[in-house]
Amino acid sequence: MMLPYTICFIKRGNEILLLNRNKSPLMGMWNGVGGKVEKEETxxxxxxxxxxxxxxxxxxxxxxxxxxxxxxxxxxLSGMYAYLANVPETFSYDTPIQTREGVLEWKDISWILHQENKGVVSNIKYFLPYMLRDNKLYTYHLVYKQDQIKQFTANEKDYMHKANY
Incomplete structure (x- = not known):
């Protein structure tokens, strides 16, 4: 099954470049950068x-x-392909930057993953730690009921983690 979207987390040291979206979906929320896969495009x-x-x-x-x-x-079912891009700590990209899509800003990873942080897209705190931890490929799945995450599963060849909420 071909998924419709991509997402990328650009990492510089202990920071990730996030986008606070101007439009729906997820308007006003911090998220990675990405979008819709076009026809004839990987x-x-x-x-x-x-x-x-x-x-x-x-x-x-x-x-x-x-x-x-x-x-x-x-x-x-819907979904996206997830990517991580590491840039050197010396990479110069001053933020905040206002763009057509929203505001771009470097955010500390501990801030992004903080349990009290309500301004980041809610599913990021579930899968981002896996993405940052190792070079393994995972298949992540979330089940939402009435806008709440009720189940999260992370599958890797030799590992599976499933949690109900």
């Missing part, structure tokens, strides 16, 4: 194109980290 081509369009950053290398899928109430 998901890697899509994520590199979307990062350049939304940030002006041209990435020469991205690390594929797996897929993130979800079910919302009774709607069909």
């Amino acid at each position: 998901h890697e081509q899509c994520v590199i194109r979307e990062v350049e369009e939304e940030t002006g950053i041209t990435l020469s290398h991205v690390d594929y980290k797996g897929t993130i899928t979800w079910n919302v109430d009774d709607s069909p």
